[in-house]
Amino acid sequence: MLGIDVIIKTVSRILFPFILLIGAYIALYGHLSPGGAFPAGAIIASGFVLLIIAYTERDVEHTFTKHELIDIKSIAGILLIGLIISISHKSRVEFLSAQTALSLWSGGFTPFLNMVGGFMVATALVFIIYTLVRE
């Protein structure tokens, strides 16, 4: 079993879900509070960096492979293109009028765009980290 100290391993293993939770919160509340897709993706990718530092990148890649990353990124990219093209569509106005301002269910397509964009950024950064750690 490679890697560093047992304390760091245990702490990072416990802390990792909470980092993902903070990232999801920042992506979900991006249209209400400071944040958005790019900080959320960076936070999620930093959680993966913590795991890679504590364990080896072989163990992390074994549970979360590059193929899964590429699948998530492809689906998120197609959804992102569709949502951004449909911003100028007429159905957005009806969608917007069905929502209440200043609540979680508001902002038109921006919450969905935040989530999908967060997936895009997180997968891109994790992909870069996987590739660079190998060297």
Add this chain to the structure above:
Amino acid sequence: MRFSAEKVLGLYMLAILGITLIGIVVLTPDIGSFSHKAAANYYLESGLQDTGSANIVNSIVWDYRGYDTLGEETVLFTAALGIFLMIRKKA
């Protein structure tokens, strides 16, 4: 004393550059006193009605300028792809 044609041309270009730079410094408005704020005022006044999101920055990034953000995501994707293609195990 005779100057060559290149030196005279260089002096002229230097004079033009100096006049341009001095003009830029003189004509620049002070920080905070820029008077053409039509776009910023429009975003602040009708951003909530247009997009419905309380975070003005997020509504500008993902709603008013969505295509720009799509291009940013494309740049990020291309960067990841380029790093993966440059640094990989040689077959």
